[in-house]
Amino acid sequence: MIAALNGLDLQCADIQNAFxxxxxxxxxxxxxxxxxxxxxxxxxxxxxxxxxLKSSSAAFxxxxxxxxxxxxxxxxxxxxDVWMRAAVKPDGKEYYKYILCYVDDILCMSTKAxxxxxxxxxxxxxxxGKIEPPESYLGARLQKKTLDGHNMWTMSSYDYVVAxxxxxxxxxxHSPKWKMPKNAPTPMTSAYEPEMDGSSELG
Numbered sequence: 001m002i003a004a005l006n007g008l009d010l011q012c013a014d015i016q017n018a019f020x021x022x023x024x025x026x027x028x029x030x031x032x033x034x035x036x037x038x039x040x041x042x043x044x045x046x047x048x049x050x051x052x053l054k055s056s057s058a059a060f061x062x063x064x065x066x067x068x069x070x071x072x073x074x075x076x077x078x079x080x081d082v083w084m085r086a087a088v089k090p091d092g093k094e095y096y097k098y099i100l101c102y103v104d105d106i107l108c109m110s111t112k113a114x115x116x117x118x119x120x121x122x123x124x125x126x127x128x129g130k131i132e133p134p135e136s137y138l139g140a141r142l143q144k145k146t147l148d149g150h151n152m153w154t155m156s157s158y159d160y161v162v163a164x165x166x167x168x169x170x171x172x173x174h175s176p177k178w179k180m181p182k183n184a185p186t187p188m189t190s191a192y193e194p195e196m197d198g199s200s201e202l203g
Contacts, residue, residue, distance in 0.1 A: 018104035
């Protein structure tokens, strides 16, 4: 909604091997087992936030926060994983650039969102090197559409519903008394998109 209201571009990316990008925040060591071959029996000091360490999530979050602060972003008081920075559009209008983080999923909002992502990409490697407009975010489908000449983003729960129906069907396989109806009544067509409905409100 913020991107649509302010005419901002949206770009997203996933950080590759997220935890391993961060230095360990606790002193850890391991004694090499037989899987280390000739190194078996040696003591190794853990330098990176290895997957499985209790402190690794905190280490990555801290490392990402430091990177975003170095880029001039401040963490929101309402949600510490929403980062913002005051900016000015080419037409002189003031606005905020935003970065939304969910562990290793990064979503950028700006007039030049790709440039922001490339700044983050100088510190972190993105999966498959991809920076692109979001097709899904945290499991929800996203789509850019135009309504009355204005760009907007829609969010669909389609994938959630498909997964829920699949779970119900699996459960019903083991309960022969219950079954799914073949045709369920609905007041809307399957192609109906309420967010695209421009008709006037009811009295």
